[in-house]
Every structure is written in C-alpha cells, then in structure tokens.
Amino acid sequence: MKGDFKMERASRIYLDNNATTRVYPEVVEAMLPYLSTHYGNPSSIHSFGREAKGALDDAREKIASVIKAKPKEIFFTSCGSESDNWAIKGIAYTNSDKGDHIITSQIEHSAILKTCKHLEGEGFKVTYLPVDRYGMVSPSALREAITDRTVLISIMHANNEVGTIEPIEETGAIAREAGIYFHTDAVQSFGKLSIDVEKMKVDLLSLSGHKIHAPKGIGGLYVRRGLRFEPLIHGGEQERGKRAGTENIPYIVGLGVAAEIAMRNMAEEGERLRRLRNKLQHGIEEKIGHIYVNGHPTERLPGTLNVSFEGIEGESILLSLDLKGIAASSGSACTSGSVEPSHVLVAMGIPPQLAQGSVRFSLGGDTTDEDIDYVLEALPPIVDRLRAMSPTYEAARR
Numbered sequence: 001m002k003g004d005f006k007m008e009r010a011s012r013i014y015l016d017n018n019a020t021t022r023v024y025p026e027v028v029e030a031m032l033p034y035l036s037t038h039y040g041n042p043s044s045i046h047s048f049g050r051e052a053k054g055a056l057d058d059a060r061e062k063i064a065s066v067i068k069a070k071p072k073e074i075f076f077t078s079c080g081s082e083s084d085n086w087a088i089k090g091i092a093y094t095n096s097d098k099g100d101h102i103i104t105s106q107i108e109h110s111a112i113l114k115t116c117k118h119l120e121g122e123g124f125k126v127t128y129l130p131v132d133r134y135g136m137v138s139p140s141a142l143r144e145a146i147t148d149r150t151v152l153i154s155i156m157h158a159n160n161e162v163g164t165i166e167p168i169e170e171t172g173a174i175a176r177e178a179g180i181y182f183h184t185d186a187v188q189s190f191g192k193l194s195i196d197v198e199k200m201k202v203d204l205l206s207l208s209g210h211k212i213h214a215p216k217g218i219g220g221l222y223v224r225r226g227l228r229f230e231p232l233i234h235g236g237e238q239e240r241g242k243r244a245g246t247e248n249i250p251y252i253v254g255l256g257v258a259a260e261i262a263m264r265n266m267a268e269e270g271e272r273l274r275r276l277r278n279k280l281q282h283g284i285e286e287k288i289g290h291i292y293v294n295g296h297p298t299e300r301l302p303g304t305l306n307v308s309f310e311g312i313e314g315e316s317i318l319l320s321l322d323l324k325g326i327a328a329s330s331g332s333a334c335t336s337g338s339v340e341p342s343h344v345l346v347a348m349g350i351p352p353q354l355a356q357g358s359v360r361f362s363l364g365g366d367t368t369d370e371d372i373d374y375v376l377e378a379l380p381p382i383v384d385r386l387r388a389m390s391p392t393y394e395a396a397r398r
Contacts, residue, residue, distance in 0.1 A: 012325040013371045017211075017364030018160050018188060018304060019329055023254070024213040024365070030257040031215070034250040042247055043238065052249050059256025063220055066263045067186075067195040067205060075221045075239045076252055077232070080187035080208030081111035083221040086243075087183045087204040088115045090229035091152045092124060095181070099149035105129045105137050105166075106347035108156055109185055113343075116154075125149070134296040135164035135348050139174060146178050156185040157205075158193065161344040161360060162295030163304030165193065172201030181227070187211055187219075191262030192270065192301060203227055209251065213365055214258035218251035273303035273363050276372055280361060281305050283376040288383050294345060294358060303363035308345070308354045312386040317359050320382040326375055329360045353392070 014022070034055060040048030042056045060071040077083045092102060104116055106128045116126045127145045129137050137155055146153075153175045158165045168184055175182035183204040186195060190205075191212035197205060205222040209215055223229060223242075235244025262269075284291060290310040309317060314330040321328055330342070341355035350358075361375070 012327065013374060015326065015328045015361045015363060015367065015371070015375070017367075018301075018360065018362035020210045020216060021213045021364050022366060023215055024258060024261060026261065027214055027254045027257045031250045031254045034253050038249075042249060043236070055249055055253050056247055059252045059259075062256040062260045062263075063207070064222075066191060066259050067197050067207075067222060068199075069197050069222050070225060072240070073197075073222050073225050075223060075242055076247060076255075077219045077221055077243065078217055078248075079219040080109075080185070080206050080211075081219075082232070083187075083206035083208070083219050084109065084111035084185055085115050086221055086232045087206060087223075087229075088112065088119070088152065088154060090232070091181050091183070091204070092119055093230045094228050095151040099147075099151040101125045101127070101147050101149040102152045102154065103127045103129065103142065103145050103150060104154045105131060105156070107131050107135055107159055107161075107344045108154070109160060109187070112154055112156070112185060129155075131347050133349050134299075135159055135162050135294075135344065136296060136299070137166055137171070139167055139170045142171060142174055146174075146180065150178070150180050152181045152183060154183040154185070156188075157195070158186075158189040158301050159295070159344060160188045161342055162306045162348070163188075163301035164296045165189070165299040165301065168200050168202070175203075176201040188301060188304075191259060191266070192303070194266065197222060197224070204229075209255040209258060212258045212262045214255045215251050218248060218255045220255070269365070270302045273367070276363055276367055276369065277303055277305050277361075279369070280363075280372050280375065281307075283372070284379065287376060287380045292350070292354065294348065294350065303367070305361045305363075306345075306358055307361070308350065308358040309383055310354060310357060311390045311392050312357050312383065314357050314359045316386050317357075317379075317382060320386065321359075321375075321378065324378045324382075326378060329362070330358060 038051055040052040042053040060074045064071045064074050104112055120126050129141055131137055155166055155171050157168050172182050181203045184202050185206045187206055187208045190207040203224045207220045209218040231242045233244045238244055238247055292308040294306040341352045345355035
C-alpha cells in the first residue's frame, strides 16, 4: 500500500509536488528507530554499528532496484543538487587530460547550469543545446555538438517545470557510441518513470528523496561500476572512499522505504496522476480562454501541468490561489526568487510576457478528485478578475 494520507483531511490543497512532497507516514515510522534507539555508527564493528550498517545496505539495495543497478553503484548524498555537482565536476576533473568539452541543454536545472558555468570559468567549454517548442532535445543536434574534446554529456530525464520526458535511450546510445560519459538528472523522474540504467546506457544518474515522499536533505548518485571520478569529500572511507563523513542513516532509511513504495505503486500511481492531471488540464481549457499548455503533449511526467495564462502574471495567480488555500508554483522552487521569466519556457520559444504568466500544477500522492474539482471552481474567477484589471490583456484583445 502507498503512503496513507487519510489521517486527517487537510484544509489546504497542495499542488506543488515537483518542489517537494509530504513525507509518507510509513517513511516517518521507519526512520524513528534510527533517531532514537538504533543510533549506532555504521562504521563501528560492534552490534550497534552492524545494525546501522544493515539498514544502510538494505536502503542501498532498495534504491538500486528502482533503476536496475547494483547496490555498490549507489552513493548517498545530501540532495539532488549535490549529486548533480558531483557528477559534473567529478567527471570533468578526472578526465581533464582527455578533453575539456561538456554538452548539456538550455533547460537543465540550475544545479547543472551553474555548475557548467563554474567550469567555464576554469577553462572548460560547454555547449548548451537548444530545445524545440515542447522542451525536447534533438538527438541529431547532440550528435553534431560532439567533438574530439567532449568528455561528458548531461541531459535531464524529465524537466522539472514542464514535465517533458527527454529521449534518454537515444541520448545514451549516442554517448556510448562516441565513448563519452553520460549523466542524467533524474530527480523528477526517479520513482515516477521506469528507469533501466543498462538499457538507457547511463553512466551517472542523480536522484533525490523529497520528490518521492521521503525527507528533504537526502539524495543519491548512481555511478556505473568501474567508472573513475573525483571524490566529493575527502576523509574517511564512507561511501567507498568517495564521500567521507558518517552516513545520515535515518534519512537514508527513509529514502529506501519511499523508493520501495514508489516502485511498488509506479504503474498504478502514474495512471492515477495522469488521469487527474488530464482532468485539470481539460477543465482549465474548457473554463478559461487564451491559455497555453507548456510541455510535450504525451511525453510528459504524469503529474505535471504547466499553463500560461495570457495577459496576467503567474505570481498574481499564485497569490490569489494561496488565499483560496491552493498551493502551486510558477516554475522551479530553486529559482523562485528570480524576477526573470523561466529559462525553460524562454528556451522553448515562449514569449517572455507569456512565460511570466505561467503556473505549474504538480500533483502527488495525496491529490484527490475533490482537490481538482475545487481548483477548477476557484481558478476561473481569479483569472477573470486579474484580466479585468490588466491593461496588457485588454490591449491584446482589441
């Protein structure tokens, strides 16, 4: 059974699950002993340490099984951003004698883009591939971008803002054929989409706990066995000498349980979220005019809906929704302080003014039909009111 959210009905509706999720009660329950009675250090050889080590190994196996990897290929980190940084810098520094060129896309998470910008300051060259109007990277453009100095390709599995699922299998095949390491940021797809690292020919993969109803502050990095890359933290021999420091056992246990639940319910939950998302999308299309759905129409995360509302700002919609007890977002939580339009939507060719009118609804384990019904009741009057006050919208309609 999946996480049980029937303890008490929330008075607020949360549709910002791509930013973070509510922790499953089962996850909390599994973590509690490791915050109290099972407090051993997994590096210790006594019974307390062996108990913690057993929990560490068990969680590693559960996470590896989700992506069809080997347990020893999973390294624990503090979050997806750390995993992204480690993957990019680790491969770049280890292989700097072979090449200094990295290929990524214009719609990556800021953890990838800012890491690449940092490396450019150190002399590396980075190609930022464009995307089409659906947010899809072109495999042919990727082939053309490869040079004899390319050491790494990093393309996300699914976009966090619009949900577009990238052609990862084809990307992996291109990278493998060219003898180039391939990393994918799977923070938004881990536990939601079927992942097979062997079939996808992925060398490194980033994942995070708080997107699948595990706690914030825990993540992981898959590294193909035998691949050489720089350690993240020097010190003890934790994580096979690649990331020193005593492991965060309670959170690792939580991630393992959440991964197990996600894998068990993936097909059923994916279909449920897809149905609810389509219900929300069709309702918005029927009740509100002059809107644009962003992202691929079919190759999209089941619980993600990004909509641009012509003539008004997304932030105004969000504030009005919040007053009605509805939480959504205007894009990535990691860039919410920016006044610039979403770099993802701009890269997709959406005009900046329309991009600033976008709202992302991301559904999760506790989203219900009643929630969607309430949003479809509350949203149209909000849009009508804001448009009535918008000179931009009135001018566009004349």
